[in-house]
Amino acid sequence: MELSAAMPSPSTESAPTERADARGVLEAHGALARRYRQVRERTERLLAPLSSEDCQVQSMPDASPAKWHAAHTSWFFETFVLAPRLAGYRAFDASYAYLFNSYYDSVGPRVARDRRGLLTRPALAEVLRYREHVDRHVARLCAEAELPPELCDVLEVGLNHEEQHQELFLTDLKHALAQNPREPAYAPAPEGPRGPRAPRAPAAPLAFVPYAGGLVEIGHAGAGFAFDNERPRHRVFLEPFELASRAVTNAEFLEFVRAGGYAEPRLWLSDGWAERERGGWSAPLYWREQDGEWSSFTLAGRRPLDPTEPVVHVSYYEAEAYAAWAGARLPTEAEWEHAASGVAPDGHFQDSGRYHPAPAAHDPSGRPAALFGDVWEWTASAYAAYPGFEPWRGSLGEYNGKFMANQMVLRGGSCASPAGHLRASYRNFFHPHARWQFSGVRLAR
Numbered sequence: 544m545e546l547s548a549a550m551p552s553p554s555t556e557s558a559p560t561e562r563a564d565a566r567g568v569l570e571a572h573g574a575l576a577r578r579y580r581q582v583r584e585r586t587e588r589l590l591a592p593l594s595s596e597d598c599q600v601q602s603m604p605d606a607s608p609a610k611w612h613a614a615h616t617s618w619f620f621e622t623f624v625l626a627p628r629l630a631g632y633r634a635f636d637a638s639y640a641y642l643f644n645s646y647y648d649s650v651g652p653r654v655a656r657d658r659r660g661l662l663t664r665p666a667l668a669e670v671l672r673y674r675e676h677v678d679r680h681v682a683r684l685c686a687e688a689e690l691p692p693e694l695c696d697v698l699e700v701g702l703n704h705e706e707q708h709q710e711l712f713l714t715d716l717k718h719a720l721a722q723n724p725r726e727p728a729y730a731p732a733p734e735g736p737r738g739p740r741a742p743r744a745p746a747a748p749l750a751f752v753p754y755a756g757g758l759v760e761i762g763h764a765g766a767g768f769a770f771d772n773e774r775p776r777h778r779v780f781l782e783p784f785e786l787a788s789r790a791v792t793n794a795e796f797l798e799f800v801r802a803g804g805y806a807e808p809r810l811w812l813s814d815g816w817a818e819r820e821r822g823g824w825s826a827p828l829y830w831r832e833q834d835g836e837w838s839s840f841t842l843a844g845r846r847p848l849d850p851t852e853p854v855v856h857v858s859y860y861e862a863e864a865y866a867a868w869a870g871a872r873l874p875t876e877a878e879w880e881h882a883a884s885g886v887a888p889d890g891h892f893q894d895s896g897r898y899h900p901a902p903a904a905h906d907p908s909g910r911p912a913a914l915f916g917d918v919w920e921w922t923a924s925a926y927a928a929y930p931g932f933e934p935w936r937g938s939l940g941e942y943n944g945k946f947m948a949n950q951m952v953l954r955g956g957s958c959a960s961p962a963g964h965l966r967a968s969y970r971n972f973f974h975p976h977a978r979w980q981f982s983g984v985r986l987a988r
């Protein structure tokens with residue numbers, strides 16, 4: 544399997560002399576091996592609070608069991624790294640190629656996506672042994688002095704892939720737990736200023752930050768990992784625009800609900816209105832009203848709706864209808880990236896252990912606050928190839944490019960994204976009816 548020459552090559556960043564070259568290569572391998580262990584251990588920490596029954600359930604076709612995520616991320620390393628590159632490697636179990644392939648048609652057939660919850664065998668303990676087996680062999684590979692740069696690149700893809708699945712693990716698990724009448728918590732919310740019992744300041748007033756527009760550049764450039772769909776960097780013309788200083792809050796979205804926003808077809812796209820009818824939507828996913836009080840289900844259990852937090856678990860259609868009601872619109876992905884360029888991608892991510900968006904603090908610089916983390920922000924942009932897009936070569940070309948139809952781009956990351964996984968050029972994408980991701984709304988005009 545070959546990857547695009549545009550991919551980063553950690554082991555090519557070596558010093559000029561031969562000896563320094565060798566040391567640089569070994570250090571790069573060491574850094575990659577350490578990062579590999581950190582990412583893999585994070586998956587196992589996420590699994591730790593769950594029973595094997597929790598790990599088995601599949602609540603809908605879009606959501607996969609936790610056990611499947613744990614196995615599939617290992618299958619990825621086995622298929623794209625170990626099998627082609629480690630001499631004498633023997634698969635842990637030949638049937639796993641069929642059980643844990645996700646969507647790689649060029650690799651082979653697989654269990655249908657909506658039947659992953661039926662895989663009661665292998666048991667969770669066996670999947671954990673599979674993970675150990677893969678880890679042991681990747682460690683052996685990383686100990687080799689001659690690790691070709693393109694192999695380091697594929698390992699880095701595998702690590703970013705596993706980070707994406709760590710977020711999906713949480714969103715899929717949340718959906719599964721929400722189906723249980725007892726609405727069990729995954730993890731107690733942390734204490735402290737970001738905990739649910741911390742005193743609430745009112746959300747910063749909504750302001751709009753102006754941008755002059757003009758000819759700007761978007762897309763990934765330079766060193767560091769990026770997915771193929773973020774390239775190439777290219778020029779885009781933007782009209783002058785304004786971007787909201789923060790995401791829409793629960794209090795603001797509740798006004799839309801109370802004003803009859805879900806019952807007013809003139810606010811909705813035709814497909815959105817149909818989805819609303821099909822799904823019986825009257826509020827964001829996981830919201831519930833009882834005796835005039837609203838609550839929402841979180842990974843720490845159900846709790847009263849916090850008016851200051853960003854609204855989360857809305858589809859593109861709901862985001863779009865809200866924007867129409869508010870006299871605004873959603874930003875395009877080029878506008879969003881232009882506003883986010885030069886902003887450090889730090890924010891409130893998975894690592895906080897809160898697994899729920901937090902109220903946005905005012906950004907003293909006057910720039911839009913909390914562009915990264917908390918909630919993915921729906922954009923008005925259809926997910927499509929950038930001019931000059933080249934998918935990665937080989938089977939990994941199926942990673943992103945083949946999904947470039949009928950989905951919308953989201954930007955910025957969420958409270959379920961691992962810290963360090965994101966950047967301004969990062970493009971997430973989901974179908975416009977999807978609500979189970981940590982997706983919210985930032986307005987533009």
Ligand SMILES: [Fe+2]
Pocket residue numbers: 615645704708
């Ligand atoms: Fe995957």
